[in-house]
Amino acid sequence: MDLILKKITKAYGKQTVLDDISHVFSNGIYGLLGANGAGKSTLLNIICGVIKPTSGNVYFDEKIIDSNLQFYYSNLGFLPQIFNYYPQFTGLEFLVYIGMLKGLSKKAAKDKGISLLSLVGLNNVEHKRINSYSGGMKQRLGIAQSLINDPKILILDEPTVGLDPEERVRFRNVISSLSNNKIIILSTHIVSDVEYIADEILILKDGKFKEKGTAENLLSTIKNSVWEFTQKGKTSIQSLSNFTLVNKKNTPEGIIFRVISNKKPNEQAKKVDPTLEDLYLYYFSNERLSR
């Protein structure tokens, strides 16, 4: 069962946020990369049927999702970008509540809730009120709730916000283990979240998918544009203004600059293998500068 976006456009007044987007999602992990405000959340909310597109449709199982929302929602798990919890609920109660809303019996929701809390490492606090949870624990609870109905489609909007490095690794492992029979779309602006686990990366810019493909394919598009060079002493800002600075590292030999440029920035510069972070900056650094 594929999830299909057909000519999705979303405009708020004169401002077009999403412009004629089409894509077919099959089982696998999709990383949606974009700068803040690029329209990632809008797109995910449209996919979830929370926001109405100005034009275009979302199809699941070859039917427009609006034609049978209950069926669609019984196959959907969603972690919105921002949401709070009911502070008076315990973690397990919250999962039982969401589970029942997703059509599970109370017992099934409780059993599933206990196993998911264990999966996200919250089993020792399952009976504690959510208001005693840290930010990272709440986020893990959010991930658990999105999985409670064993969804065919899993939409995660900025799922790693608030997670520490260890929690992030755990999250990536959990998601990877689920990818065989699910469509997982996760939006992020943290490149490392998708670098190792995404089967396909979609770069959303100016309301369109600027690039899409595997990490390898996308990296090949900037294969000749990433450079490193070492400079001793002070470097004027002006001399760096012609290209995108990725990184600057102090070493005993001098400062190593990593830059993105279509032309060789200077004589000492050497071409290096690009990373996904370079790719991200390649697409979004100008946008960020213009903000």
Next chain:
Amino acid sequence: MIKFEIKKLINNKAAIGGVIIAILILGGIISTFFIGSQLEGGSSSDPIHGRQAIMLNQKIAEQHTGPLTDDRIEKIIDFRAETQNKEYRKKHFMDVFSWAVADKFIPENYQDKFYGSEKVSRKGVEIMPVNQLGTVIPPSKLKLGNFAPWYQLFSLMSASIILISVLAIYLCSSVFSGDESKHLMPLLLTTKYGRTKLTKSKLLATFIISTTIFVIVQLITIGIFGKYFSFSGWDTSIQLNLFWNIFNFPINMNFMQLLFWTIAVQYLGLMFTILITCFISSYTKNSSTSLAVSLLFYFIPLLLTIVFRSGIISKLLNLFPIVNSNVQKFVTNLSNPGQLLFNNVEANIILTSSFMIFVAIVGSVVVYLHVKKEKNS
């Protein structure tokens, strides 16, 4: 799911604080209308006061209970003259029953003569015949009895229903907007039952909460009333509550019947109020806004009655709970059909009840459909 919805609404500090404040206010209302009533006599230094005064008032009223006849009125006034002279005046005892009868049946120009400067005197004091009272029902078919405690009960119920409604609004106003302000709507609306069963559960939760508050408050107040005043006078005709001027109320009804009737009308009004609150909550983005708008909507008809004292708008305002939950005002309006839309009591009662039921049903259907179709454009 209803259990969860109830927990969301009442298991928080703000709700518990609201309930505690409401309990304190209810205590104040009970104290004002029951403990501080005229029936308790004067100050605690008076020889007859408190419980003893209540029992004595009850005894006097029960002694004179029966059909409204000239003979009975005369006997009551004679009794008043005699007992005031003998002991009650000295003891500063307020015999509420005979005082009210004398006040109503002795014309104003004879009042000074009756009470005299030193002694209460029947000599030369005329008494108004009962057929001049202006009752629609023949006087002999009306029963006079211990009406004063019932007056206190209905006054209290008119105040307590406002407390019940405000507390119910306070607790239930966040039923939809609370989820919205916590940004939980995208999550809830993308679940299988988020647009259907959840809405029903929310509506049922507010129904259970408001019904529970209503039942508890009524049980407390009627229980205390029964304990404090007993139910003496329950079969007295409501027209012969001499503190209300509803002699031309056209239906033969006693206080017990009026009590059930009041409970039914107030409960309908509460359901109307709560479903309007749910409606407002489903269209607002945060709890404070829905609380403020709901309270405004609840109270505004009362404020408008000050502006519109007659005419069609005034008549329409009588359909709203804040106006018709005041027992005295409602029965007074029903006694003066010009105040309501129809010239017939039954038609007005049916209209008022139907209006509240209709709005409550339409309100819930609109809320259900609104949530079902909710999608940000």
